[in-house]
Amino acid sequence: MAETPMVNLTIEGLAVQVAAGTTILEAAKTAGVLIPHYCYHPSLPVAGVCRMCLVEVEKAPKLLPSCATTVAEGQVVHVYSEQALEARKGVLELLLINHPLDCPICDQSGECELQDYTFAEGRQDSRYREPKRFDPVEDFGGDVMYVGNRCILCTRCVRFMEDVHKDPVIEVQDRGDRARIGKAPDNDLTQAWAANVVDLCPVGALLSKDFLNKARAWELDRTASVCNGCSQGCNIVVETRDNVIMRYKPRANDDVNKHFMCDEGRLNYAWLNRPDRITWPQAAGAVTGWEGALASAATALKGKKAYVVVNPSLSNETLYALKQLIAKSGGAGYFSVVQGPEAPLPGVADLAVRADRAANATGAELLGFTRSASPLAKLTASDVLVLVDVQLSDADKAAAAKAAAVVVIGTALPQEIAGAAAVLPMTNYVEEDGTFTNLRGRVQRYLQAKATTGAARPAWYILSDLLSALGEKSEYFTASAAFDALAKAEPAFAGLSYDTLGLRGATIQGAQVTA
Amino acid sequence: MGYPHKSHPRETPVLSKHFGDPDAISLDGWKKRGGYKALEQALNMEPSAIVDIVKASGLRGRGGAGFPTGVKWSFMRPGDGKPHYLCCNADESEPGTFKDREIMRWTPHALIEGCAVGAYAIGAETAYIYIRGEFTEPIQRMEAALKEAYAAGILGNNAMGTGKRVDVYVHKGAGAYICGEETALMNSLEGKRGNPRIKPPFPAVSGLFGQPTTINNVETLAAVPHILNNGAEWYKAMCLGSPKSTGSKLFSVCGNISKPGNYEITMGFPFKDFLYDLCGGPTQGRKFKAVIPGGCSVPIQTMEEAEATLMDYEGFVAQGTMLGSGGVIVFDDAQSIPRQMARLARFYAHESCAQCTQCREGTAWTTKIMERIVAGQGTFEDLDTLLELADNMTGKTICVLSDSCATVVTSGLQKFRHEFEALITGRRSSTVPMAVA
Amino acid sequence: MSGHTDAPYEPVFVGKRRAELDELLTRYPTKQAALLPALWIVQEERGWLPEAGMTEVAAVLGLTAAYVKGVVTFYTMYKQHPTGTHFIQVCTTSPCLCAGADKVVDAFLEHTGCKELGLTSPDGKYTVIEVECLGACGFATPVQINLDYVENVTPEKVPTILAGLK
CATH class of the missing domain: 3.40.50.740 (Rossmann fold)
Structure with a gap:
């Protein structure tokens, strides 16, 4: 096998060497620079739609989406230039104009990328003075609930079901700012791996019904573990509060389970909380x-x-x-x-x-x-x-x-x-x-x-x-x-x-x- | 003939020569008018020789971008072992533009011939004509003409007896402006939502069904047989302005003007003469106020700018706008520019595919602010917000729909800010004065 | 015209319509590419696209119903609800607005008895909607009634146009 040629570039002043064909976003990670993003996910095909990961590349006529741009020799990338920061601030403002800002009652709060990036790079206020769009909450079947008001249409869930699960039972419906994620009446998210869409969702739009209103993210203690539900050995995080297991989440391991775990394994924790134990010898x-x-x-x-x-x-x-x-x-x-x-x-x-x-x-x-x-x-x-x-x-x-x-x-x-x-x-x-x-x-x-x-x-x-x-x-x-x-x-x-x-x-x- | 009016002596009718002539629609009628000679000639040429002629003619894309057609064709590598495709973009949906519709209604065989020549030149055996679903009549005309062409052996596995396969099919859209964007068109043809794709890869590398593909506008392809028949030099000689803009060009004219319709002129024609002489100037008692010269996505011009313009790719750019699709929208002094701009913003908000954040949210927000201003509820702060929002919507998305909406706002506000300010200060309501239609 | 009822859905792709689809499938290297044409066939047969119609198309082309719905809702010409016998689509985009398209809309709403955009008249005959650019701006105001264009429509012509509809 021919060796992959390496490419040298500069990201935020740091010299980076990565294999040809790597995206700027992934190259930046190797330099310890996290370029903010929503639609990009390493285990999904690139969509390039949220436009959050725009960066300034010297000599390029306009900002480039770092998730969809491959590295080139000698490239000089600025993640925090004024232009790039302004662009991301703009995206954040737009993502929030119709957002209900209901963090206090949202399960995602505390582990929400919209919250995090807004806090890091967003505006202090909104200039939006118009009425907000409203969408009702929908039960997607299986363990999944959809809160359309919070959806940023990153399409990670759609791409997971289509390209990874190979069963596209959800799709963007309608267009323009009326667009929402939707399913057909008989297409419930009951597939063996469907609940991964909840983890993939960067905001509080797709929620686990099992975990609904059970705990706040910041109350949870997280421990690296391995699912014991089958012989696959998916890497997981066991999340507990006050010594009670609240949920399992997949833990990334490219050699075993990528970023995923199955629904059966995910919901197979309640027995570990059972009280009828042998306590004394x-x-x-x-x-x-x-x-x-x-x-x-x-x-x-x-x-x-x-x-x-x-x-x-x-x-x-x-x-x-x-x-x-x-x-x-x-x-x-x-x-x-x-x-x-x-x-x-x-x-x-x-x-x-x-x-x-x-x-x-x-x-x-x-x-x-x-x-x-x-x-x-x-x-x-x-x-x-x-x-x-x-x-x-x-x-x-x-x-x-x-x-x-x-x-x-x-x-x-x-x-x-x-x-x-x-x-x-x-x-x-x-x-x-x-x-x-x-x-x-x-x-x-x-x-x-x-x-x-x-x-x-x-x-x-x-x-x-x-x-x-x-x-x-x-x-x-x-x-x-x-x-x-x-x-x-x-x-x-x-x-x-x-x-x-x-x-x-x-x-x-x-x-x-x-x- | 300039449709629906009789051709003006200063027009250059090439594509429009047979507009309004029912006899030109049929295969027999078309052959009598010299039809399919170019295809016969082309099928006996090397594809690269056709590309060279088109390159030499200076023909540029008539859909909006103005990319040299021959150069675009030369990106395709016939004989690379992959199926190639030609897509004819007949999704004409740019407000103000209605030229391709007439080409298909009156001279369907001209387009079929252009498609067949184009397909052969790029090494494609299949061409799809993607026609917007609303165009019922053009679709019927095209399908009837294709039936004739297949029956006559012009198309099919043995096109014109040369043993070469050329298939041309009509594919009917279903109502989406964005499908006129070439990568969205390909997605739509593949049975998907009409979402534009990220480029690269470019269509010539990975286009329709992942194969090398070229997308050309109806008018571009319809011009090709004429170039083959009359030679590249003939086409190149049609030039009154910049040598980079050659040939004849159809302009659709609409809005507040005496004689709306399609006019075909030589590139570089003076826009002032075009508006006042060919199109008859404003309607009685009115004066022109502004023009959007290239379909609604290009910057609006004041009359001062418009009257100084030469009608070619470079000429429009020199006067702060673009030739675009050649759809000329004229507003007279009875029109409220903010009201028209608000309506155009609503168009973009309606047509946004919903992929990119700036476009999906930005077009809708722009519309809401614009409509509030028009309703007399605006503030000066809104104008700043609109401009900053427009900046945020420019150059940051997969396709240029968002940019187009921003262009409407920025050019409108830049050149007619006083009208917006008048609405804000309450000196004038925009809903009262209407054009005398 | 089908109503909004739960009447059993009769498959469209049988006999002649199936043959038509089979011919369409020969034009493309993938089955999916026949999605838009297949949806058109269902709409021609049923007058609109009920969920069951989308499910049938999905089954015929090896897609999922949700996917088909995603496509249907992208394109404005696919009707997700039944409409009146005469589906009146008035272009109101900027060039037509210059020509007074808003008044044409008002005239249609008044003379059809629809009262509101998108609602069907009590007699079930008419539905009036506004549409974006019909690509006939030089003939403002163009109105598409079912599949046919009527051009240069003014409010005054509306009663005559309606009288001419069968």
């Missing part, structure tokens, strides 16, 4: 401290084979600790994966809601667990059944009764396991640090987004204690150290660490990178 039905419960579990396991059944959305760290437990006792590990229909996002290569509706089946397989539709089928009367965050099917419940003893590590207690030798409360994934391995072998970190309930601990931490109680030298106190131990022992994970993974992840040795 128990031994034989009685609440004990951690020491008593761990001792009871160790006693049950001593000299027995551990028959481990895991949730395939457990972290790599936890699965590795379980692998050690299995190895020590000569036991075995199983898991089953809930299946769902695949739903690709047609405009992005290798991005889909995957059939495996679990985050880490790949990690489980790499660490020696066996996928099985009936994971308890091979359980024998001499085995100690270790259930890690699983719910049992009816058939499995019957099979579980056979076990010599049961140790439960979980977030919620399955009713039928009342007689467990030990019940050890674990954190759910937004309450701990950890990693998942997605279906392409990409290992990605997720960070703790909220505090846990009661005495719950990360499962890898519990297992580390349990292994110690069983005489193993297994003492790590951070997720990072747990991962390091895994990376040291498992050739597939060799060379990886939390530092090398960063927040975008890295691919394991020998993984098939794309489909």
Whole structure:
């Protein structure tokens, strides 16, 4: 492949070198200069309609839209020249003439680009003295609501549905200042990835019905995470207020999910807020401290084979600790994966809601667990059944009764396991640090987004204690150290660490990178 | 013939020679008048030779921009293995302009011949004539003429027996001024909203259906057969002013004038003679006040400027305006300039495609302010706002619709500010005096 | 003329009309390019473009109804509502305004009984609207009645013009 030639230019006095064909807007980003824009979005085709990103390019007869102008050798670009600032101030004034200025009741407030840029570069007042246009609020179906009054017609939503989702169910209707985004009566935004239009909307025109009036943007704490809804591993931000998850938002990662996440994953957070958790360690039905419960579990396991059944959305760290437990006792590990229909996002290569509706089946397989539709089928009367965050099917419940003893590590207690030798409360994934391995072998970190309930601990931490109680030298106190131990022992994970993974992840040795 | 009036001796009827002559409409009638000789000749020439002749003739685009036609054609590379397209822009919607309508009504075969020659010259096998939907009669005439041309073997897979394919189709618009902008026209033809596209890429690189495309105005294409028949030198010799403006040009004249209609003159004709001699001057008892000479998108002229103008591309520029589409709108002393300007602003607000912020919001806002001033509710502050708004609407959008609206405002305010001020101070209402139509 | 009712929609693209569309499709390299012509066919058949008509066009050309609606609403000649038998479109852009087009509009509103722009007269015969430039400025005021142009219209001629409409 021929190397892309590089182009040198100057942006705001900074020397910039980028590949030929790069737009001025993207080139400016590499120099740390954000050119204000609305219609441009890196994951959508260029429209060039908001005219907000106009910049002055020396020797050009007029201002140029930086989103639609490619760099040229020797170009000198001024983002903050008087002319460019005046032009953007003009756009901002025009965008606001019919805007209701209802920030106090708008969900977008605090994360609104119209608000931000107006504050940064707009006029203090408006010269508009005429009546404002009015448009009623419309339910677009799915999770999407349209507030036409606030719409700036950047057409990001239209281009997403047309060019990325390949199902153009919304389109600009009418023309001139009467133009609004509209849909046909039977064209609801119920497609698998439709709610991304809410994230793409730079203003408060497209809103999530799920999030409507729930929280102000500035009250939210944001944590980098990974969606655990399927094996795609979309990068997300978990947003909480007062230790309650309010919403998920996609987090950009060009190698996994671009700027998108599916609706199913997006709305799959409520269970993480559920109150009916196991809060205290128990031994034989009685609440004990951690020491008593761990001792009871160790006693049950001593000299027995551990028959481990895991949730395939457990972290790599936890699965590795379980692998050690299995190895020590000569036991075995199983898991089953809930299946769902695949739903690709047609405009992005290798991005889909995957059939495996679990985050880490790949990690489980790499660490020696066996996928099985009936994971308890091979359980024998001499085995100690270790259930890690699983719910049992009816058939499995019957099979579980056979076990010599049961140790439960979980977030919620399955009713039928009342007689467990030990019940050890674990954190759910937004309450701990950890990693998942997605279906392409990409290992990605997720960070703790909220505090846990009661005495719950990360499962890898519990297992580390349990292994110690069983005489193993297994003492790590951070997720990072747990991962390091895994990376040291498992050739597939060799060379990886939390530092090398960063927040975008890295691919394991020998993984098939794309489909 | 200058339509609907008899041709004036000082006119140069080339394209308009057969306007009003029902016999010229049919294929037989057209052939009797020398029709399709140029096409026959062209199909036996190298395309590049045709381009060279058109270049040498000095023919420039008659749609408004005045780009040299031969040069535009030379951007196309016949034989590059891609399908090429010719689009004939018959979306004539610029207020004040109604010349293409008469070409299609009276001489449909002249346009078909021009399209066929143009298509062949640029390596296109398909030409689309995009006609605005309101033009029912021209569409019927064009479709009937195309039927005749296909039946006679002039068009089709074996055009005039040369074995070359030339297809010409009519595509009917549906009511959108902006589709006269060439990239909007292509979008409309592709079955999309008529939104102008960002350039580059230019149509010659990626145009209709993403293929190399040339867009020419009706009048431009209709002139081509005459150039082939009579030679580039003949065409070039039609020039009374700047040597950069050659040939004959149709001007549509409307508004407050004695004899509105279409007039064909040699480039460089004195505008004063045109208005007073050919078009009969103002109606009885009135005086001319102002002229918009090139369709409503060009700056308005005072009579002083107009009377000093030579009618060619350079001549209009020298007097602060542009030749544009050749649609001459005349206002007499009974007209209120603010009222007319407000109405034109409303036209642009109605026709804005809604893509660019400055245009979508700016045209509507301009209209609201203008109409408020006309209604006697204006302030001096409004005039400043209008000018600043116009500045914000100029040179910042994908196409020039926004600029055109701004031009109306700035030129109107610059040259007739006293009329706006009179409305603001309440000395005169603009709604009372009306033209005696 | 169809009313604003929910009468079952009869498909347009059958038989002769389907053949007409199939011929149109041969003219373009994409199906989508036949959108404007296809919409014209529906409007000719139904008198306007009901939502069901847009849905049919969308299905025939492999588009979505919302997309088709976006296109329909861009172009002023596609009627999104039924109109009177005689759809009277008066040009009122600047050159015609010079010639008194506003008075022509008033005359039509008065003599048709429409009273207001866009409303259909009580007898269902007329709808009057203002339109932007009809491209016949030298023949001010031009009025397009359904598909036909009537030129040089003055308020005085309006009653005669209306009397001549069948």
